[in-house]
Amino acid sequence: MDYTITLQPSGHAYACPPGTPVLKAGLDNGLFMPYSCRSGICRTCRATIVEGRVDYGDVHPSCLDEDDKRQGYALLCKATPLTDLVVQVNELDPSDAIRSKYMPARVLKMERAADDVMIVTLGLPMNEPTLFRAGQYLDILLQDGTRRSYSIASVPDNEGVRQVELHMRHLPGGRFTDHVFGAMKLREIHKLEIPLGSFFLREQSDKPMIMLASGTGFAPIKSLIEHALARGIRRPITLYWGGRKRTDLYLHDLAQSWADRHGHVRFVPVLSEPTPACAWTGRTGYVHLAAMEDFPDMSGHQVYACGAPVVVDAARRDYVARCGLPEDEFFADAFLTAADKR
Structure with a gap:
């Protein structure tokens, strides 16, 4: 017998078969909830169980600990219903799906x-x-x-x-x-x-954007920036791209060309472990901290972050807690390897 899942604040309701993750059943029913890895790691799909009980699934405590569960949080890509549920989640516009x-x-x-x-x-x-x-x-x-x-x-x-x-x-x-x-x-x-995935540009906003990439997390950031430029979007964009050494910034010249040609785009490359061979004279340290140094107050910004989970998680935590970024203005896609997902 299927369980009924009711989403708040929209009031949308749908059937979820036993053993089926809440997220999968919602997507199958044409609803659009935030998600990325679908592996219980990135936490993009975290939501609050207002009523009912779930099986939390095989989620690592670093992604959802016992305190999170006591507060009602669950990762919808892994959580399966044990009863009918009422779930509080920030649904996305179905027209974006x-x-x-x-x-x-x-x-x-x-x-x-x-x-x-x-x-x-x-x-x-x-x-x-x-x-x-x-x-x-x-x-x-x-x-x-x-x-x-x-x-x-x-x-x-x-x-x-x-x-x-x-x-x-x-x-x-x-x-x-x-x-x-x-x-x-x-x-x-x-x-x-x-x-x-639900990592995409929120074009209805007029807020300045901080874009944070580590390693090949540059790939979706490249898509976002080139899309914004093609669309004539003039919101300020500050791109922080981090790597250990100079060769990790494998399309550095392309990123710099955006800043050279467009006055509303700024590019800040950051290396955490430059070697003498890098001949590096730019910023050093952790890339997410470089953004905090430049933007100690992020209350009026949006952040788009992509890269290693440790970078994305640190940025999410610190930008919200220390820089005043509204939690719902942090958009992320954590890059996970097959080993990460095991």
Whole structure:
């Protein structure tokens, strides 16, 4: 017998079969709730259980601890209902939702941007132009049914696109990235699910934007910024891109060109462990702290953050607690490896 899930404050209600995560059932019913990793790690889908009981699922205590549960929080990508539920969650406008589709894709181009970063262009079916929102991601489905998630670095088009650009970092021992940096060939075919996630530009806002990227977390930030520029959006944008060494900022010149050509865009590269070979004269330290130094008061800003979970989590915590950023103005997509998801 299905359980009834009622969302507040919208009042939307839907049926959720036993054993089905609250988030999945909601998405299947055409509702649009915040989510990203769907693995119980990034916390984008955290919501409050107002009434009823849930099985919290296999969630690590660092992502949802006992104190969180006592306060009523649950991660909707993992929580399954044990009773009917009333859930308080910040739903998104259904008009922003694009239902994901499965499709084949062909490798059209592979460009080594750094020793451990490959920019891969995938061709999509010509007879089915694909829609996505700047900042969203896709899943590559491997033959054993497992998935690898990659943010889309290219710019969307209202008429749909026929190619997407992905930035893939090599993780030695990683089954898929070993293939990408080894045996992968042009015209190779893969199966995708696209688009996914609720990380996208909130265009109805007029607030200045702080964009924070670490490593290949630059990919969706690139999509967001290029989309904003193409749309003629003039809100101030300050981009902080962090890496350990100079080669981690593999498209540094592109990012700098945005700032050079557009007066409302500022680029702040930050290295945490520069070597003498980097010949680095720019900012050093942790990238999320560099933004705090420049913006001690974020109360009137929006933040878009993407990268390693440790960076995104630290930014979320510190910007809200120490810089006055409204919690609902922090938008994030944490990059997770297959190992992170185990």
